Amino acid sequence: xxxxxxxxxxLVVHEGDTVTLNCSYEVTNFRSLLWYxxxxxxxxxxxxxxxxxxxxxSGRLSSILDKKELFSILNITATQTGDSAVYLCAITTGTxxxxxxxxxxxxxxxx
Amino acid sequence: GAVVSQHPSWVICKSGTSVKIECRSxxxxxTTMFWYRQFPKQSLMLMATSNExxxxxxxxxxxxxxxxINHASxxxxxxxxxxxxxxxxxxxxxxxQALSRDSEQYFGPGTRxxxx
Numbered sequence: 001x002x003x004x005x006x007x008x009x010x011l012v013v014h015e016g017d018t019v020t021l022n023c024s025y026e027v028t029n030f031r032s033l034l035w036y037x038x039x040x041x042x043x044x045x046x047x048x049x050x051x052x053x054x055x056x057x058s059g060r061l062s063s064i065l066d067k068k069e070l071f072s073i074l075n076i077t078a079t080q081t082g083d084s085a086v087y088l089c090a091i092t093t094g095t096x097x098x099x100x101x102x103x104x105x106x107x108x109x110x111x
Numbered sequence: 112g113a114v115v116s117q118h119p120s121w122v123i124c125k126s127g128t129s130v131k132i133e134c135r136s137x138x139x140x141x142t143t144m145f146w147y148r149q150f151p152k153q154s155l156m157l158m159a160t161s162n163e164x165x166x167x168x169x170x171x172x173x174x175x176x177x178x179x180i181n182h183a184s185x186x187x188x189x190x191x192x193x194x195x196x197x198x199x200x201x202x203x204x205x206x207x208q209a210l211s212r213d214s215e216q217y218f219g220p221g222t223r224x225x226x227x
Contacts, residue, residue, distance in 0.1 A: 045217075
């Protein structure tokens with residue numbers, strides 16, 4: 001059975017801090033890893049990673065994948081209160097398009 | 112970007128009744144739609160994969176006779192929760208994927224179901 005584990009489960013930081021969120025996986029026939037941000041409603045897409053070692057960056061957020069060690073990290077620099085959300089990691093495998101989600105990391109950024 | 116809508120956004124129903132939730136892709140054709148359920152403070156759990164014009168594929172442990180899925184057109188999928196029970200109360204989210212299997216999934220805003 002495919003497994004996606006995120007850590008930490010929750011995190012409280014001060015505005016301006018840098019955070020690193022972790023996602024590890026055990027799957028058969030990995031295809032891609034995706035990061036989403038979920039506030040009150042549906043998840044919004046952040047990154048899709050398919051190749052090891054290639055950093056994807058969008059503003060203060062960046063992510064990288066290590067297919068040898070089977071994990072990915074999501075970095076957020078200079079955090080703001082608007083970054084408070086649940087960050088979800090998901091994987092796709094084989095020819096299927098369905099997403100298997102991790103447990104999520106609940107991030108709270110305080111003033 | 113692509114937009115996916117869900118209707119209703121919030122519904123309360125009595126035990127034993129059925130509730131239908133609609134998922135629409137507004138500006139693209141979605142050959143595949145996915146239905147997820149999310150309990151409070153938990154992650155999204157895939158319930159079923161719905162392909163236009165064919166029967167849905169349900170995940171293990173999801174009762175297909177209880178959660179009826181119809182994907183009759185390339186822009187609409189529906190989920191009907193039949194004979195609802197309080198334990199069916201949850202946040203139901205759909206996502207839609209365009210023609211290529213490598214294309215991104217776009218999520219709807221979700222429907223919060225409360226069964227009393």
